[in-house]
Amino acid sequence: MFEPLIHSFWVTIQPDVMLAITGGVILGILFGAMPGLTATMAIALLIPLTFGMQPLVALGMLAGVHNGASYGGAIPAVLLRIPGTPGAICTTFDGYPMSKQGLARTALWIAVVSSAVGGMVSAISLMLLSPPLARVTLAFGPPEIFWVNVFGLASIAVLLGDDPVKGLLASLFGLLLGCVGIDMVTGHERFTFDILYLVSGLPLLIVLVGLYAMPPAWEMAEEANLTGVTQKDLEFKDSRGIDLPLGELLATWARSCVIGIIIGILPGVGGTAGGFIAYNEVRRASRDPDSFGKGNPMGVACAESANNADNAAAMIPALTLGVPGSGLAALMLGALLIHGLQPGPQLFREAPDIVFGYMWAMFISSGLLIVFGGMMATRLFAQILRLPQVLLMPLIIAITVIGAYTFQNSFFDVYMMLLFGFVGFLMERLKFPIAPTILGLVLGDKAEFNMRTSLLMGQGDPAILFTRPISQAVIVLVVLVLLYPVWRWWQEKRRGRAGEDFRHEPPLGGE
Amino acid sequence: MLAHHDRMAGAAIFVLSVAAFAWTYTFPDSAAAYARMITGSMVVLSAVMFGRSFTAAERDKVFEPLMRHPRRFAVGAAMTVAYCVGCEYVGYYTASLVFIPTAAWVFGLRRPVMIAVTTVAYCAMIYGIFEVLFERPLPPEVWMAWFGE
Numbered sequence: 001m002f003e004p005l006i007h008s009f010w011v012t013i014q015p016d017v018m019l020a021i022t023g024g025v026i027l028g029i030l031f032g033a034m035p036g037l038t039a040t041m042a043i044a045l046l047i048p049l050t051f052g053m054q055p056l057v058a059l060g061m062l063a064g065v066h067n068g069a070s071y072g073g074a075i076p077a078v079l080l081r082i083p084g085t086p087g088a089i090c091t092t093f094d095g096y097p098m099s100k101q102g103l104a105r106t107a108l109w110i111a112v113v114s115s116a117v118g119g120m121v122s123a124i125s126l127m128l129l130s131p132p133l134a135r136v137t138l139a140f141g142p143p144e145i146f147w148v149n150v151f152g153l154a155s156i157a158v159l160l161g162d163d164p165v166k167g168l169l170a171s172l173f174g175l176l177l178g179c180v181g182i183d184m185v186t187g188h189e190r191f192t193f194d195i196l197y198l199v200s201g202l203p204l205l206i207v208l209v210g211l212y213a214m215p216p217a218w219e220m221a222e223e224a225n226l227t228g229v230t231q232k233d234l235e236f237k238d239s240r241g242i243d244l245p246l247g248e249l250l251a252t253w254a255r256s257c258v259i260g261i262i263i264g265i266l267p268g269v270g271g272t273a274g275g276f277i278a279y280n281e282v283r284r285a286s287r288d289p290d291s292f293g294k295g296n297p298m299g300v301a302c303a304e305s306a307n308n309a310d311n312a313a314a315m316i317p318a319l320t321l322g323v324p325g326s327g328l329a330a331l332m333l334g335a336l337l338i339h340g341l342q343p344g345p346q347l348f349r350e351a352p353d354i355v356f357g358y359m360w361a362m363f364i365s366s367g368l369l370i371v372f373g374g375m376m377a378t379r380l381f382a383q384i385l386r387l388p389q390v391l392l393m394p395l396i397i398a399i400t401v402i403g404a405y406t407f408q409n410s411f412f413d414v415y416m417m418l419l420f421g422f423v424g425f426l427m428e429r430l431k432f433p434i435a436p437t438i439l440g441l442v443l444g445d446k447a448e449f450n451m452r453t454s455l456l457m458g459q460g461d462p463a464i465l466f467t468r469p470i471s472q473a474v475i476v477l478v479v480l481v482l483l484y485p486v487w488r489w490w491q492e493k494r495r496g497r498a499g500e501d502f503r504h505e506p507p508l509g510g511e
Numbered sequence: 512m513l514a515h516h517d518r519m520a521g522a523a524i525f526v527l528s529v530a531a532f533a534w535t536y537t538f539p540d541s542a543a544a545y546a547r548m549i550t551g552s553m554v555v556l557s558a559v560m561f562g563r564s565f566t567a568a569e570r571d572k573v574f575e576p577l578m579r580h581p582r583r584f585a586v587g588a589a590m591t592v593a594y595c596v597g598c599e600y601v602g603y604y605t606a607s608l609v610f611i612p613t614a615a616w617v618f619g620l621r622r623p624v625m626i627a628v629t630t631v632a633y634c635a636m637i638y639g640i641f642e643v644l645f646e647r648p649l650p651p652e653v654w655m656a657w658f659g660e
Binding site for chain 2: 179
C-alpha cells in the first residue's frame with residue numbers, strides 16, 4: 001500500500017501538477033469568496049478546461065479548486081456575514097461577531113489554518129481508508145455492484161435534498177438521461193429522436209455544465225445586483241490582540257475533523273451537515289457555551305475544520321465504490337469518468353499514480369491554503385467581492401459557452417448545454433436536487449450493465465440479484481435509506497409536529 | 512405558490528414519463544427492461560407528487576414564486592441564446608466583446624471603464640488559455656474570412 005503512495009508523491013510534486021494545484025487553489029478561493037459562486041460551480045466550469053490535460057494535472061487542479069473554494073467561503077462569511085459557500089454558514093455565527101469586535105484578522109487566520117488542518121487530516125483519512133475498502137470491494141460481483149449503485153443513488157436522492165420524492169425523481173431522470181443513445185447489447189437506439197448526435201449518448205460534461213453553471217448566472221440576472229462591497233467593508237486591521245489557547249484549539253480541531261470525516265464518508269450526508277454537527281458538538285463540550293454565536297474563536301475553528309474535513313473524506317466511498325459522499329463528490333466522480341478513470345478497486349490497480357496522486361493533491365492543496373489564504377492574499381481575494389454581479393453574469397455565461405464548445409468543437413453541444421441550463425434552473429426553482437441527476441447519469445450505464453450481466457449469470461433468473469449474502473446486506477441498507485424519511489416523519493409526529501414541516505426541515509446534506 | 516408548481520410539475524413529469532414508458536415498447540425486450548423500470552418508477556413517483564399537492568398540508572402552504580423577476584430572467588435568457596447564436600455565426604471574440612458590455616449595461620451597470628477593462632481582460636485571458644496554452648480552436652471570427660484568413 002505504501003509503495004504506490006510514496007511513488008505517487010514524487011509524481012504529484014512535478015512542476016506541472018504543482019502548478020495546476022496552485023492555480024486551482026487560487027481559483028477556488030476566488031470562487032468561494034464570491035457569494036453565489038460555489039465550489040460545485042467552479043468545478044463544473046473548470047472540467048471542460050481540464051479536458052486536454054493529463055489526468056493527474058487535471059485532478060490536481062480540481063482538488064485545488066475543491067479545497068480553495070471551501071476556505072474561500074469563509075472570507076465573506078467573516079467580513080460580511082454572507083457565507084460564500086453553503087459550508088461556510090456556521091462560520092458566520094462567530095466569524096462575523098469577531099469581525100464586528102475588530103478581530104477580522106484573527107478570525108480569518110483561524111479560518112484559514114482550521115481549513116488547512118481539516119483538509120490535510122481528511123486527505124490522510126482518504127489515503128489510509130480507501131485502499132483497504134477497495135480491497136473489500138474485490139469480493140463484489142455484478143449483482144453486488146448493481147446494488148451498491150442503487151444504494152448510492154438512493155442515499156444521494158433521499159438524504160441530500162429535503163424532499164425524498166423529488167430526490168428520487170431527480171435520480172431517475174439522471175438514469176433516464178443515461179439510457180439515451182445506442183443500447184450496448186442489442187444495438188438499438190433509445191430515446192434518440194433520430195438525432196445522430198444523440199446516438200452515442202448525452203455527454204456527461206455537457207449535462208453537468210448546463211445543470212450546474214448556467215442557473216446561477218441567470219439568478220444573477222434576476223437579482224441584477226449592481227454594487228459590489230465597498231473598501232470600507234473589507235477592513236482587516238485588528239483593533240486589539242487576542243490570546244488563543246492552543247490546547248483548546250487542538251481539541252476543537254480533533255473533534256471537528258473526526259465529525260467532518262465521518263459525515264463526509266456517509267453517502268449523501270456530506271456538505272453543510274458536518275459544520276453544523278461539529279459546531280453543536282464543540283459548543284456542547286465547551287466550558288463557556290453561551291459565548292458561541294457572540295464571537296468565540298472556537299466557533300470559527302470547528303466550522304471551518306469540519307467543513308474542510310468533509311472534502312477528501314467524501315471521496316472515500318466515491319473512489320472505492322462509485323458512491324459519492326456529497327454532491328460535490330458526485331461531480332468529482334463525473335470528472336474522473338470524463339478523464340477515463342472508472343472508480344472501484346481496478347482504479348487502484350490500473351492507475352495508482354493518478355488515484356494516490358489525487359489524494360496527495362488534496363493534501364498539498366490544503367497546505368497551500370495557509371500560503372494563499374494568508375492575510376496579504378486574503379486581502380487581495382476579498383477584492384473580488386467588489387465586482388458587481390451583473391458583470392459576473394455575462395462572464396460566467398461566456399466561459400460556460402466556450403467550455404461546452406471546446407469539448408467537441410460542436411455548437412450542438414452548446415445548445416444542448418443551454419437546454420440543460422434551463423432544465424437545471426427549473427429544477428432549482430422547483431426544489432429538485434441536481435446532484436442525484438448527475439449521479440444517475442454517471443452510474444446509469446454501470447447499473448444497467450451489472451444488472452444485465454447478473455441476469456446473464458443467473459440464466460435469466462432475477463433471483464441472483466437477491467440471494468447472494470453481500471447483495472442482501474446492501475439491499476438492507478437501501479431499504480433503511482428509503483425508510484429514513486418515514487422514520488423522520490414518525491419522529492416528527494411523535495413530537496406532535498407532523499404535517500407542519502416534515503418536508504421542509506433542513507436536509508442532512510447540501511450541494 | 513410552490514404547491515401549485517409542484518402540482519404542475521408532477522403532472523408534466525407524469526405525462527412525459529408515461530410517454531417515455533410507452534416509447535420503451537418500441538425497443539427490443541432486453542433493451543427495454545431497464546428503461547421501463549426507470550420510466551415506470553417515474554410514473555409512480557410523479558403521480559405521488561401530483562396527488563400530495565392536494566393534501567391539506569400542501570394546499571395551504573405559501574411559497575416563493577417560481578420567477579423572482581420574470582422580465583429580468585427573460586432578458587437574461589434571451590441574451591444568452593442570442594450570444595450562443597452570435598458565437599456560431601460571428602465568432603467567439605466578436606460575440607463576447609458585444610455580449611459582456613451589453614449585458615452589464617442592460618442590467619443597469621453604468622461604469623464604462625470597469626466594464627471595458629473586464630471585457631478586454633476576459634478576452635485576453637481566454638486567448639491566452641485556450642489558444643496559446645492549450646491550442647484549442649475557438650469559433651472562428653466572421654470578419655477574418657473577409658480578409659481571406
